[in-house]
Amino acid sequence: MRVLGIETSCDETGVALYDTAQGLLADALFSQIDLHATYGGVVPELASRDHIRKLIPLIREVMAKANLTLSDLDGIAYTAGPGLIGALLVGATLGRSLASGLNIPSLAVHHMEGHLLAPMLETPAPDFPFIALLVSGGHTQLVQVEGVGQYTLLGESVDDAAGEAFDKAAKMMQLGYPGGPKLAALATQGTQGRFRFPRPMTDRPGLDFSFSGLKTHTLTTLKQLETEGRLDEQARADVAFAFQDAVVDTLVIKCKRALKQTGLKRLVIAGGVSANVQLRERLAEVMSGLQGEVFYPRPAYCTDNGAMIAHIGALRMAAGEHDSNELSALRPRWPLWELHPPAANA
Amino acid sequence: MSRILAVETASEACSVALWHDGQVEALHRDCPRQHAQQLLPMVHEVLNLAGVRLSQLDAIAFGRGPGSFTGLRIAAAATQGLALAHDLPVLPISTLRAMAYTAHQQLYARHVITALDARMDELYWCCWRWEQDHPEALHEERLSAPEALLLDKGEDDDWVLVGSGADYDQRFPPVVQSRIQQQVVTLGPQADAMAVLAAQDLAAGLAVDAAEAMPVYLRDQVTHQRR
Numbered sequence: 257m258r259v260l261g262i263e264t265s266c267d268e269t270g271v272a273l274y275d276t277a278q279g280l281l282a283d284a285l286f287s288q289i290d291l292h293a294t295y296g297g298v299v300p301e302l303a304s305r306d307h308i309r310k311l312i313p314l315i316r317e318v319m320a321k322a323n324l325t326l327s328d329l330d331g332i333a334y335t336a337g338p339g340l341i342g343a344l345l346v347g348a349t350l351g352r353s354l355a356s357g358l359n360i361p362s363l364a365v366h367h368m369e370g371h372l373l374a375p376m377l378e379t380p381a382p383d384f385p386f387i388a389l390l391v392s393g394g395h396t397q398l399v400q401v402e403g404v405g406q407y408t409l410l411g412e413s414v415d416d417a418a419g420e421a422f423d424k425a426a427k428m429m430q431l432g433y434p435g436g437p438k439l440a441a442l443a444t445q446g447t448q449g450r451f452r453f454p455r456p457m458t459d460r461p462g463l464d465f466s467f468s469g470l471k472t473h474t475l476t477t478l479k480q481l482e483t484e485g486r487l488d489e490q491a492r493a494d495v496a497f498a499f500q501d502a503v504v505d506t507l508v509i510k511c512k513r514a515l516k517q518t519g520l521k522r523l524v525i526a527g528g529v530s531a532n533v534q535l536r537e538r539l540a541e542v543m544s545g546l547q548g549e550v551f552y553p554r555p556a557y558c559t560d561n562g563a564m565i566a567h568i569g570a571l572r573m574a575a576g577e578h579d580s581n582e583l584s585a586l587r588p589r590w591p592l593w594e595l596h597p598p599a600a601n602a
Numbered sequence: 603m604s605r606i607l608a609v610e611t612a613s614e615a616c617s618v619a620l621w622h623d624g625q626v627e628a629l630h631r632d633c634p635r636q637h638a639q640q641l642l643p644m645v646h647e648v649l650n651l652a653g654v655r656l657s658q659l660d661a662i663a664f665g666r667g668p669g670s671f672t673g674l675r676i677a678a679a680a681t682q683g684l685a686l687a688h689d690l691p692v693l694p695i696s697t698l699r700a701m702a703y704t705a706h707q708q709l710y711a712r713h714v715i716t717a718l719d720a721r722m723d724e725l726y727w728c729c730w731r732w733e734q735d736h737p738e739a740l741h742e743e744r745l746s747a748p749e750a751l752l753l754d755k756g757e758d759d760d761w762v763l764v765g766s767g768a769d770y771d772q773r774f775p776p777v778v779q780s781r782i783q784q785q786v787v788t789l790g791p792q793a794d795a796m797a798v799l800a801a802q803d804l805a806a807g808l809a810v811d812a813a814e815a816m817p818v819y820l821r822d823q824v825t826h827q828r829r
Contacts, residue, residue, distance in 0.1 A: 301671065301824045305817075308675050312682055312813035326687065342672055349638055349679035356642050357656055357687025585639065 257574040258324075259331045260315070260354075261566025264307040264347030265339025265367045266394075267291075267298045270562030271314040273322050273329075274570040280377060282321035283563045285556075286310045293433045304342040311350050318562075329360055331578065333569020336364030337587030338394070344586045352579070361578030363569050368395060368592050370564035371526045373404065374553040377567055382524050382551040387514050389507060391535075392527030393419035393436075396465050396507075397592070398514045401524070404571055405597035410514050411463025418503055419529045421467035425474045425499050429492055439496050440532055446497025447490070451477060453502035458509045463517070465510065467503065474499050504535045508542055521548035531558040576600025604660040604804055607684070608797040609645065611637040611677045612669025612697045613718070613766070618644040619793035620652050621801050627652045628794040637676045645684070657688050661809055663800030665791050666694035667818040668726035668743065669718060674817035681815045691809035693800040694816070697791035698765075702730035702737035704795045705764045709784065713759045717767025718790075720745055725767040726820050729753060736802060745820040748773035753781060764789040 258281070263270035272283030288306050292298045319325060334351030337344060348364070355362035372388050375381065387410070390397045396413035416424070419436055426435020431442065453473055456466045477495055481487040511523060523543055529535065530552050543550040557563055575598035610617040616637045619628035627648050633640050649656065664681040667674045685692050701716040714737065717727040726745055729752075730737040740754055748770035753761065757777060763785040771779060803809070 295825060299825050304671070304675060305819075308678055308682075309816065311679075312686060315686065316813075342675070345638055345672060346675055346679050349641075349676050350683040353642060353680040353683030354687050355683075356646075357684045 257330050257570050258328060259333050259566050259570035259573055260318070260329050261365070261562045261569050262311070262332065262334040262347040262351045263367070263370070263560055263562045263565045264311070264343050265335045265337070266343060266560060267303050268560040269307050269310040269314060270560060270565065271311065271318045272562035272566040273318050273324070274563070274566035276570050276574045280563055280567070281324070282318045283561065283566070284314045284317040284321070285561055286314060289434065296427065296433050298340070300340045300342055303340060304346055307343055307346040311347065326358055329358060331355070331361045331363060331569065331573040333363045333365045333565055333573065335367045335370070335565055336584070337367065337590040339367055339588060341586060341588045344588065348586055361573065363573050363578050364584055365565050365569050365572070366590060366592065366595055369595060370568045372399065372401065372524070372592070373568055374526050374557045374564040375524045375551040377557060377563060378551070378553060382522050382549070385520055386522035386524050387511065387518060387520050388524040388526060389511055390527045391418045391507065391525065391529035393417055393423060395527060396467070398463050398510060399592065400518055400520070403597060405595045407593050407595060409593050410517070411465065411510060413465040413467060415466050415468040416471065418465070418467055418507065419527070421471050421503060422529065424471050428475055428478055429496065436529070440500055440534065442493050443496040443500040443534070445493035447494050448497065450494040451498035453498045455502055455506045455509065458506055463510050463514055465506065470499065470502055500534055504532070504538055507535060508538050511539065512542060515546065515548065521546065523548060523550045525550065525552045526558065528559045531555045572598040574598070604801060605654055605658055606661045606663055606693070606797055606800045606804060607645065607649070607659055608663040608695070608793040608800055609641060609677050609680055610665035610697070610700070610791050610793040610796055611641060611673040612665045612667055613673065613790040615790060616640045616644060617791070617793035618648045619797040620648050620654060621797035622652055622654055626794050626797055628792070630792055637673055641676060641680050656684060659688065659690055661691045661693055661800065661804050663693040663695050663796050664815060665697045665700065665793070665796060666816070667697055668720065668745070668820040669697050669791065671817070671819060674819065678815050678817050682812050685812035685815065690812070692812050692815040693803045693809055694818070695796040695799050695803070696743065696818070698726065698728045698743055699730070699737060699739065700791045700795040700799060701764055701789060703799055704789060704792055705762055705786070706732050706737060707795070708789070709762055709786065711762035713756055713761045715751070715761055715763045715782070717763065717765045717770070719766040719769065720821060723747060725770060727751060727767055729756065736799065743820060749775060751775060751778050753778055757781060766790065
């Protein structure tokens with residue numbers, strides 16, 4: 257089963273080709289980061305306008321890289337949510353009409369399921385069951401995964417997502433957009449122990465997260481340093497260090513708790529923040545201490561990409577799943593646990 | 603002779619038409635916010651009515667705007683996908699030009715102002731003069747406040763005003779208001795008109811590659827830069 261995947265849920269246009277027998281054949285990505293940087297965040301209308309400019313060139317690039325033609329495709333998968341409705345519409349409309357034109361099935365795919373299973377694009381791939389930590393600019397969730405489409409939510413952020421907290425803290429420090437990776441880079445120059453930020457919601461049972469208080473704490477610390485005339489480059493790096501340390505520590509504590517609660521030994525991290533080096537190092541330490549394993553995608557597949565959509569699309573379409581004739585509505589909000597295991601359409 | 607499919611979703615209506623050998627088969631439905639779901643089934647319905655397969659088309663035309671941003675992208679993306687599948691050339695057709703064509707067909711209008719509500723107190727508009735078999739634009743398509751409408755050199759002619767922008771006629775300059783003899787606010791962009799214009803454009807060599815099936819928004823200032 258050879259499936260073309262199309263991702264246009266936010267500010268990256270991604271296209272890829274996945275073959276259930278041969279694995280990933282080709283992928284191509286265009287990131288709109290520079291387009292939105294001037295505005296300090298994603299401007300939905302600009303994102304939609306750019307997706308429609310980039311999709312055909314990317315599809316042609318992927319087919320050329322794989323040395324295949326469109327007639328070699330068996331299906332087309334596209335992100336149907338969650339995401340920005342206008343952006344989703346571009347990829348979904350093009351994906352459905354291309355499939356219709358080629359007389360092959362199409363399939364609406366869940367963006368976060370794509371992220372969740374992206375580590376399966378790597379070698380070694382994780383076996384089921386496992387605990388997944390989904391950390392991005394829009395999500396912070398701990399999910400128990402029994403198989404494809406079998407997801408139980410264990411905990412999630414009650415306010416800001418971890419990636420959102422990173423970006424907002426970076427903005428307070430005038431690090432530009434998107435600031436998360438820049439804050440992480442600055443943190444490497446920081447001194448351990450100069451500041452200690454709180455670890456929100458770790459002092460009580462449960463697997464939920466909260467990051468908005470940490471953001472306020474960062475702002476207060478920065479303001480105090482500024483008032484005292486001590487906000488030099490080193491102090492900024494030390495604040496970045498303390499902030500990252502608190503977020504990573506909180507994520508690690510909850511992951512350990514989830515593993516203990518479920519008795520599972522495998523942990524998967526995915527989503528934009530899973531590229532964070534500090535988080536990866538800390539989780540590797542923890543998992544080796546627990547005689548367990550940790551899996552994550554290569555950095556390019558931590559952020560939004562077409563490969564993860566082609567991958568999950570191919571897994572589901574190989575089981576006979578496809579869009580029904582009545583074209584389903586897109587789902588800007590779409591809880592992961594509403595998904596089902598792959599199954600042929602009735 | 604040629605076979606051309608036309609799709610149009612710039613307004614509240616979803617509109618599909620097929621030009622085949624001089625005949626036009628068309629479907630036009632009011633379905634606000636349902637364009638993405640309705641468009642493809644309507645395409646297949648029109649093709650079935652005419653007994654034509656996608657692979658037998660010579661080109662695909664779409665309403666390139668101006669109009670609803672989302673609607674323009676639905677028509678453009680659907681066109682890109684269908685055209686890519688069969689390696690077909692694409693004809694971007696102006697919604698305002700299609701309205702001018704329909705105004706001539708239905709109202710025998712020679713001088714037409716086409717105006718669409720652009721929200722934010724502005725209109726997309728253009729003035730047209732009928733020439734033999736097509737409407738000729740008297741200037742570039744514009745985005746402006748209703749008060750800024752101009753008839754250029756046509757202030758002695760009788761004009762017909764069509765489109766949702768006609769709701770703003772009380773705000774047009776008095777000289778423009780005085781020259782409008784008839785107005786039809788419900789006349790919007792339709793795929794049947796686009797199919798006919800597309801046949802002319804295809805013959806004139808104006809077809810482009812699927813990757814160039816792009817909306818023309820007219821309003822390009824969609825954000826305020828944060829300082």
